[in-house]
Amino acid sequence: TYVVGEQCIKCKYTDCVEVCPVDCFYEGENMLVINPDECIDCGVCEPECPAEAIFPDTEDGIEKWAELNREYASQWPNITRKIDALPEADAMKGVADKLDKFFS
Numbered sequence: 001t002y003v004v005g006e007q008c009i010k011c012k013y014t015d016c017v018e019v020c021p022v023d024c025f026y027e028g029e030n031m032l033v034i035n036p037d038e039c040i041d042c043g044v045c046e047p048e049c050p051a052e053a054i055f056p057d058t059e060d061g062i063e064k065w066a067e068l069n070r071e072y073a074s075q076w077p078n079i080t081r082k083i084d085a086l087p088e089a090d091a092m093k094g095v096a097d098k099l100d101k102f103f104s
């Protein structure tokens, strides 16, 4: 499966949503997650993300984010169409350690 990582927080460009053939992205206030039970591992979303926030679950250090994707995919609503990025997206792109902004 593929996983949305920390780089998505406060960006949420949603280009990924447009290309996913199985609509397995779920939307929180500040980031999206992928439902690992629905992702078919096609990989097409990975290069589409302007924030380079999407990784295969074999990536080093992604385990914590894989768990978070699974947990929130069952709580957040499905998103199937691109929407406007967050207003602060370009300023927050590439900023490190954004986990504290996950809920705010």
Ligand code: SF4
Binding pocket: 001, 002, 019, 020, 021, 022, 023, 024, 025, 034, 038, 039, 040, 041, 042, 043, 044, 045, 046
């Ligand atoms: Fe969707 Fe493919 Fe990305 Fe999985 S890897 S989230 S199926 S686009």
Ligand code: F3S
Binding pocket: 004, 007, 008, 009, 011, 012, 013, 014, 015, 016, 017, 031, 032, 048, 049, 050, 051, 052, 053, 054
């Ligand atoms: Fe997030 Fe990138 Fe998609 S910033 S919403 S994973 S295009």
